[in-house]
Amino acid sequence: MPSTNIATIASLAAHEGQTVTLRGWLYNLRASGKLLFPIFRDGTGTIQGIVPKAAVPEAVFDTLKNLTLESSLTVTGKVRADSRAPSGFELDVEDVHILQRVPDETPFPITLKEHGVDFLMEHRHLWLRTPRQSAILRVRATIMRAAAEYFDTNGFIRTDPPILTPNACEGTSELFEMDYFDDDKAYLTQSGQLYIEATALALGKVYSFGPTFRAEKSKTRRHLTEFWMIEPEVAFLELDGLLNLAEGFITHIVTTVLQHHRADLKVIGRDIPKLEAVIGISPEPATEPGAPSSPAHLQAKVGGSTAEPNRFPRLSYDEAHAMLEDAYSRGLIENPHKYGDDFGSPDETYISSQFAKPVMIHRYPAAIKAFYMQPDPADPTKALCVDVLAPEGYGEIIGGSQRVDSYDLLKSRIEEHSLPLAAFQWYLDLRKYGSVPHSGFGMGIERAVAWICGLDHVRETIPFARTLNRIYP
């Protein structure tokens, strides 16, 4: 290999007029007689090469002319600006070296045409190479980074709870069970919340970020059996402060994605103005594609400062119920909502569709919520809890609450729910040794990615989705 200027496709604008070497794969190939148009990809983007037969050695032309899609290669050529190219640049190919040629008899299965869900999931390991899937994974990475960054820069300590646990955290959802050496059973965690309550009372402000497992037989566009969750837990924080925290957290994530991923969102087909509305950017004359994000109003506050806070609508359970009653009376939803019941998916879809921003619903009936939620002093039949519903019908992305801080109340709640007291003794200890008010929430990363990218199914938001009917590849 000649000592050349190794470059990535994403950085080609900085190499205009230079001869560079790219390392990647053949994404597509068109030919027009003695002129070839190979499209190369390298993980950072795609670029079209131009190969006139008269301008390159015969071996280079012949190699490319018959090359199979997704063969790996290095290609050397000169970067040239061209108004016809989608990215603004093309590569005048000078030389090419094949690393591995895809065999003729087994062509790359993912074509540029449409495919069905089952076929694509069966070939997920190859589907990931397509521009849309790569763009989604880039946005996912930024969402995960921005989420952690929000806590890291606001005084939180990351304390990850165990993945193997001795019992159910809430005792409701079904768990994946496994043998733990000789006589014990272990379960894959379905939430680290109880454990980070302990670390919060040690360190003040903490969060955890890791995989979570639910063995529910849910078969919908919103469910995975293995998903990632980020959970903050804060000592001395009460419900109102928790709502502010969730608001600032989501605002920071959306702001960061809009700052760094306009091109990816466009590839994915996201309605960007709807996402801008979440952080308070009113619809404006559209900027040209590729133009840098307007800095002034994108520099939204992180953790609250002088900037005007970005307020999300807040509804009590009672207010949300009234909204559903009104909707039912006007024929906007099919079934009436029964007061006291949790909201069903159609209910959540209706409520969230009434707002351009995520809507925070708080103070649900305690009877339908988890045992560890603090009752509302103003009405003990209600729990100091919140669900955040993403806009556009994406449903719940965050669930959280203030936690019970009284030893006696928590103990009686555990008993009422028929949970094994012995297994929760350590959790009760937290209320015995210096109990304080504390609150936290959990956000499912995949649901957040699905919403922010505007996807219709969470299976595209994670490299290898685990669902009820699929554990391959």
Added chain:
RNA sequence: UCCUGAGUAGCUCAAUGGCAGAGCAUUCGGCUGUUAACCGAAGGGUUGUAGGUUCGAGUCCUACCUCAGGAGCCA
């Protein structure tokens, strides 16, 4: 677990109970500006499985399998 729908070429899909089809992909040929390129040709089938009705079943009936969407439950 329940409800609904779908399984036909490698892929996406057609086919009134009457000869198994198209586009893309693959192979071959043509084309010097193509953008899911285009034009011509060729190869490619146990119609999810097992039974049944019928002169005749991809099509109708029964059971099962697989997948998808929704409900419940949840993030």
